[in-house]
Amino acid sequence: MAIELYWGSGSPFAWRVMLTLEVKGLAYESKLLEFSKGENKAPAYLLLNPRGKVPTLKDGDFVLYESLAIMSYLDRKYPDPPLFGKTPEETGLIWRALAECESYVVSAGDKVVRPIFFGKGLEKVEEIQQAAQTLRHELKMIDERLAGSHWLVGDKISAADIGVFPLVQLLLRAASKEAARPLNLGLLPLAQTFPNVARWVQRIEALPNYQRTYPPHWRE
Ligand SMILES: N[C@@H](CCC(=O)N[C@@H](CS)C(=O)NCC(=O)O)C(=O)O
Structure with missing residues (x-):
């Protein structure tokens, strides 16, 4: 079925x-x-x-x-290709990246993205900027991890990349909106702020069938 x-x-x-x-x-x-x-x-x-x-x-x-x-x-x-690591060490590192994303990126991301997209709470500038600082710290750690490697864990795309990437894309989209300008989020231009993350984003965007996953209303 x-x-x-x-x-x-x-x-x-x-x-x-x-x-x-x-x-x-x-x-x-x-x-x-x-x-x-x-x-x-x-x-x-x-x-x-x-x-x-x-x-x-x-x-x-x-x-x-x-x-x-x-x-x-x-x-x-459906184990082919394996996305949760080929060794116990890779599996541990993949879950660590995912756990870090859920623990630190998701909630801070929500505090930044929601007011920008929905216009509610935009006046809470201090709160948004504090969340943006958390996000910059997380992105810096990700950027450092990507300095010597194409992927977050191991030498192939894994669940770590797939789990983190959409949150990064959402953040970048929010940061590019007009409403984000006065907030000085310090995220863009990505190629300057987090160059390794920028290259990693391009790598994922180049995957076959990536376009099929792209949010349709983002094209409008
Ligand atoms: N922890 C959940 C989060 C799912 C989630 O928050 N989805 C949002 C969209 S980004 C949703 O469906 N929101 C609708 C609602 O809460 O009414 C997961 O990883 O699947």
Whole structure:
């Protein structure tokens, strides 16, 4: 039975799963939910994911939500190419990168991205700038990790890259908006602030089928 992916345009968590599916060359049925129409809170969807969030994956009778859980399920079920490391050490480092992202980047990112995209809370400049400082610190660490290597862990793309990348893209998009200008986030131009991250972003953008994962409403 086909894999079905419930996702939302621009959701970095859904983007992780799409990239995982594409890198593994897995066919899937796209179920794009419109947040503006409340489709993620519709009763039928809440039966699949009681949190009413994206992504949710359906593989035959098996239903799973939470992006990292889905990535790890897909890797175990469809191991080629392996995305969670070939050695115990790689697996540990990949999970460390993912845990750091969830612990530090996601919440700070939300504090910066949300006001810029939705216009609410833009007056809390100090709070936003504090979150931006956390993000610059995290990006610096990522940049240093990428100084001697094309990928975050090991010599191939892994779940670490796929897990972190959509959050970075979302941040860059927010930083490029007009509303971000007075906030002085110190993130752009990326090639100057974090040159290794900039090259890594280009590397991921050059993956085959990357364009299929690009948030459709970002093209508008
Ligand atoms: N920890 C979850 C986060 C999922 C999440 O927050 N998704 C957002 C989109 S970026 C969502 O569906 N929000 C809709 C809502 O909360 O109503 C994961 O990794 O899957």
